[in-house]
Amino acid sequence: MRQGSRGHDRYSRAGRGDAVHRYELLRVRGRGVAWVPPLLLLVVIAVADYHTGGEFRIISWIVLVPGIAAAICGVWGTAVFAALAIGTFSAVDSAWPREFQTGLPDFILVTVGGVLATLACAVRVRGERRALYMRDVADTVRRTVLRPLPPLWGGLEHAGVYLSPEVGARVGGDFYDIQPGPYGTRVLVGDVQGKGLGAVETASVLLGTFREAGCHEPRLTTVAERLEERMLSHRDYTRALGRAEVDRFATAVLLGFPAASSDTVETVVFGHEPPLVVGPGSVRSLPVTGALPLGLRELDPAPVRVHRLPLAADETLLVVTDGVTEARDAHGAFYRLAEEVARAVTRDPGLAEPGRLVAFVREGTLRHSGGRLTDDTTAFAVRRIRAPGGERPEGGRSRI
Structure with missing residues (x-):
């Protein structure tokens, strides 16, 4: 974990x-x-x-x-x-x-x-x-992709959990990262289609592009376009090598916390489950219309749309991969994440804290599936932190 x-x-x-x-x-x-x-x-x-x-x-x-x-x-x-x-x-x-x-x-x-x-x-x-x-070796590969994140990084409080499936020893393509920069802090959470080293390589390619573009590009739209372009160029590279994985794609959620605004979040969803907004008194899904997964842009060449939405200071964004949403119990029923989180937050508002939230998702997923995970499972929670006196840290940078 x-x-x-x-x-x-x-x-x-x-x-x-x-x-x-x-x-x-x-x-x-x-x-x-x-x-x-x-x-x-x-x-x-x-x-x-x-x-x-x-x-x-x-x-x-x-x-x-x-x-x-x-x-x-x-x-x-x-x-x-x-x-x-x-x-x-x-x-x-x-x-x-x-x-x-x-x-x-x-x-x-x-x-x-x-x-x-x-x-x-x-x-x-x-x-x-x-x-x-x-x-x-698999742990080392995963650790290379999911690099350690400093606490309170980029002005954000965060927590993430990754669980490997019990079947086989192949690593998957789940990934997440936080990249602070002069225009705010950006967050990327995603899942590359397929398993094995090819999926990990694709995740590493996307993360490298995100870390570069997320730091230097002033507009989140440009970051999203850079990710799409990098995915397509990587597919051309694998095609030139004659690999069978040329049709690989990735679902992802790209978040932006602007440096100029402390009460909004920018969101781009690439074929992924929209983030849940978990507050001390409520749970809701971000009302965003998602674009196609990264690598499938040719099916819909329309420009990427960035959604700018309000986000309270005490609200946490929770992003999970399909290992959570598609977890099944012994009767084949899916795990109802939003309902479970909503009930838990009603009983204990403090559960909205990122560390406790991802721990709850982890335990709930394992309990619902009986510990029999069939896919990589990732949950990532993030929210803004406040400097003493309620001021936002300057430039969106982290307080360490």
């Missing part, structure tokens, strides 16, 4: 020691106890064999011990249990010379079983270590 400006710089690295600890699936109070089940099984089999008589011997079942260890322990732990199984078998089977003995065939079975279990554990550990590495 990413929330606000915290949590961006704390990522676990899949080092060898770290990975080994993760292989210990059973932990109590932070200590690995994966060795307990195979040890108990070994003792139970040895004791049970002691109480069996005649030709009914179960000591050969001890071959199960390294098999269980291979599933939940590390390689060395499995090798130790394989050796213990062989030693225990030899000791117990020959303890009573006058009784029936399973003999050499079962000894070979236990020995070969221990060796195979150790090899299987090595394969499992190697696969898990590779999975950890690929997960950390």
Whole structure:
């Protein structure tokens, strides 16, 4: 999870020691106890064999011990249990010379079983270590796109949360950023169609353009046009490379907080769900007519329209991607975000604060979907901050 400006710089690295600890699936109070089940099984089999008589011997079942260890322990732990199984078998089977003995065939079975279990554990550990590495690569890629944002950046209080889907290990194209400049502060939240590194690359391209144009262009219309042009040029680039993703597009919400006005917001919606305006006493959707997604401008070449709307000082803009709006419960019903937020704000007006708001959306989405996310899920909340005495920070810049 990413929330606000915290949590961006704390990522676990899949080092060898770290990975080994993760292989210990059973932990109590932070200590690995994966060795307990195979040890108990070994003792139970040895004791049970002691109480069996005649030709009914179960000591050969001890071959199960390294098999269980291979599933939940590390390689060395499995090798130790394989050796213990062989030693225990030899000791117990020959303890009573006058009784029936399973003999050499079962000894070979236990020995070969221990060796195979150790090899299987090595394969499992190697696969898990590779999975950890690929997960950390995906985290690094996402962290590159969703750069850490300073607190109270650009005169705005903000909070964001990003959740990866549980299916597969492919990263998606959700993105958000804040760019302050001499003409105010601009915010971009969007979702690139598709998944994989291609989607992340497209998101990175759009963010690079936004950071440049959002800082230097005086009109939000020009920023929107620059984004559209960059999307089309990137598609030409991928077409020249012969990629199959040439028809990729992106939905987005572009917000502008003018430096000359502290009670208005400028909005351009590119095929995205309009932002929700969450205040201490009400929740409403911004009444904006959206343009087509970025990359589909040729279907409607009309000029981009910027909506300039009033926004109270205590109102927060909430933008989510389709991972939230299309989250389904066990019966296939969609998550009703606006209704849920409205009820929660009625009970607790303080929920309009950006950090609490995105935390509520995160928990609500996970609860509604039962934790089974099928798409990248992003929620981003932002509102103006006030300098002491109610004055707006000069030039829209942040107070840090």
